[in-house]
Amino acid sequence: MGLRGLRPTGGCLLGQLRHDERLRLAAKVDELAYLLAPEPFFAVGLHYGDFAQVEDGEVIAALDRAAGASS
Numbered sequence: 001m002g003l004r005g006l007r008p009t010g011g012c013l014l015g016q017l018r019h020d021e022r023l024r025l026a027a028k029v030d031e032l033a034y035l036l037a038p039e040p041f042f043a044v045g046l047h048y049g050d051f052a053q054v055e056d057g058e059v060i061a062a063l064d065r066a067a068g069a070s071s
Helices: 017-026 057-070
Strands: 011-016 033-038
Touching: 017 033
Parallel strands: 011 033
Antiparallel strands: none
C-alpha cells in the first residue's frame, strides 16, 4: 500500500471552519465536529467574544491540565 492509502485515525474538533472546507477535512479524519461553518466566512475572530492572542506557556499549561484531568 502506498502512502496515499494510509489515513490517520482520530477526530478533529474545531470551533469553526469555512463552509467549503468541511468535506475536505472530513475525508482526512474519522470524525469531524465543529460549531460553526458560516457562509460567507470572513474571519475567525468575528464569532468570538474574546479572540485575544495567548502566550505559548498558557497553551502548554492548558494542555497539561487537560491531560491530567483525563488520566
